[in-house]
Amino acid sequence: MEAQSYRVRVGLATCGIAAGASKTYDKLVSLLAEHDIVPERTGCIGMCFSEPLVEVTTPAGETYLYGDATADKVAAIVEQHIVGGKPVEEMLVLSSAAATDNDHFMAKQHRVLLGHVGVIDPESIDSYLAIDGYIALTKVINEMTQEEVIKEVQKSGLRGRGGAGFPTGMKWNFTYQAKGNKKYVVCNADEGDPGAFMDRSVLEGDPHALIEGMTIAAFAIGADEGYIYVRAEYPLAIKRLQIAIKEAKAHGYLGNKILGTDFCFDLKIKEGAGAFVCGEETALLASIEGLRGIPRPRPPFPANSGLWGKPTLLNNVETYANVPVIFRLGADEYGKVGAERSKGTKVFALTGKIKKTGLAEVPMGITMREIIYDVGGGIQDDRAFKAVQIGGPSGGCLPEEQLDLSVDYDSLTAAGAMMGSGGLVVMDETTCMVDLAKFFLTFTQSESCGKCTPCREGTKRMLEILERITAGQGKPGDIETLEEMGAAIRDSALCGLGQTAPNPVLSTLRYFRHEYEEHINEGKCRAGVCSNLISYNIIEDKCVGCTVCAKNCPVNAISGERKQPHEIDQSVCIKCGVCMEKCKFDAIILK
């Protein structure tokens, strides 16, 4: 029967599962049983905006990706497409055989790292081997010396994907050169930046890529033991890593006598326990040692004195996952993609008020405008773009004028933001920049480990000022005080968390100073977010007295006779905005 050669894949990463992909998968298992097809599991396909996703590959090799494929809708895919041979057009989000509205999402992407995420079965090493998995490791171990491996990484121009963009090859060389017989390789998979999930996607979708990258690193620097420090909030990633490590050991790519040589590398998982500061390298190492995750001054750097005082190489997930790609393609070929001083691709998590949320891998050097408008399809509901936040709580906000900036490490830092882990949160006119700065500072303040005074006390004082401003009690001079304190904390805090904590405030002050001034001088919040500075009002002429607003008001602040204009009692109103959402006559406005 023809149906036998159809392949069906379901995206089963955390976001897919959250959207109902497990039920979709179970339903497909039962529906496809009579056609002798077993649906395959895969990781994140990247198009979060239409999860759950099901991909059908026809006997001729054409692919059809179906979106919003909840369990109740997949029968159509089976009946109409797999049995009937006719694609289900209304559910189609992407296809190799037909144009769709989402072609722009893929057109500017260059999927090297994510090339296998959402394609292979992350719980099967055979699936990884089938796409040239462990070829890079085999080549490295059998054909190269440690120095050659490090030279190749240096030549590729790879820079750390987790934060400041330190040259990876240089880090490897420092650790290789460090004196000592015992060395460690550690992976930072404590993806704590709110708004970033590319590491989770790799861990859940292509865990062997990380293991292969780390094993190559261990060979290069001469380590025999390694740790992957994963956040406890990623249970599925931990489970898939455990399976992958077990399988890699069974196949001789990890453990004792790797590929029959004398090279041994043992890899363990350490579960984080919930502390943002553990993304800082010295804090992360303290946490692996079982201590409070508190940073210490550097030098000595981990390359010389890291885990239990031994030389330690620390990179993040995306950095290690790039390593097998470098050795598969060769450093020269790898370096052809990207910007002059920022080689290769970068994965960005597109979130916030953007039409197509998801993961996008693009060559570095692309502009922010291309990422937001060409890949992401523009702003939700076609509202006006206001800002994009890049680099998480350590990064900054960039305004419209900066949209044509080249997205590479150095340009972003010069503009007052940073690459960070690659979370892009897009904001429209309904986001208040002062409130956003307060949001980030609330986060860093509560995550401050408390060791050094500038971060512990300084961020608290800055937060108090922001709380006053957003409550309508700002004073002249507040802006200057924020700038002065921000500069002092940046210069004097002990670790990266503290030094970068003022960035969201400083960058919003740089580009959106007028919003701070409006809050302080005019008592106005143009985005309508800061509740002390806004009021909801009913326009008498437009109100028909339908009573819907009054019925939905949670605090009974609205009164009025049926068919007569209603009124909001401002002393009772909690400014939740439900009335405005529910009013069908646009009779309620925000002042």
Added chain:
Amino acid sequence: MKEAHECHAEDSFDYAPVDEILERYQGQKGTTIPILQAIQEFYGYLPRQAMAYTAKQLKVPFSRVYGVATFYAQFHLTPRGENIIRVCQGTACHVRGASKIVEALKEQLGLDVGETSNDQKFTLESVACIGACGLAPVMMINNDTFGRLTAEKIKEILNNY
């Protein structure tokens, strides 16, 4: 093992599960956090007796174990509900209206963030980011993630627990 009990003559705490956990990690380095994680997995929180006993067995001061337990957000010193609701407060969720989801949860459960219901059924917590930003706003109940939330959906979801 006997010594650890001495100061609690009337102590009826069952130390056997802790012993079993400690044995599992014997001889390994940097085990404080995994041991506490295992203890919490078993008891649902970190009982003081279990922490004191762990410190004694690991031959470290109680302050060291207590310090680790209070440093990390994951550890809890008081019993928690049967179902742990973690509502995401990340940037993407914040921008997409997470505050309204928190309000809806508070109202439905009659709990503030950080509180446990009297019948021990639910604990409401907030989390910085669970990495499902593409589906913002999101929350987790135990190990299940729920996305694209609206205030209306909350009621429906809670009814299943």
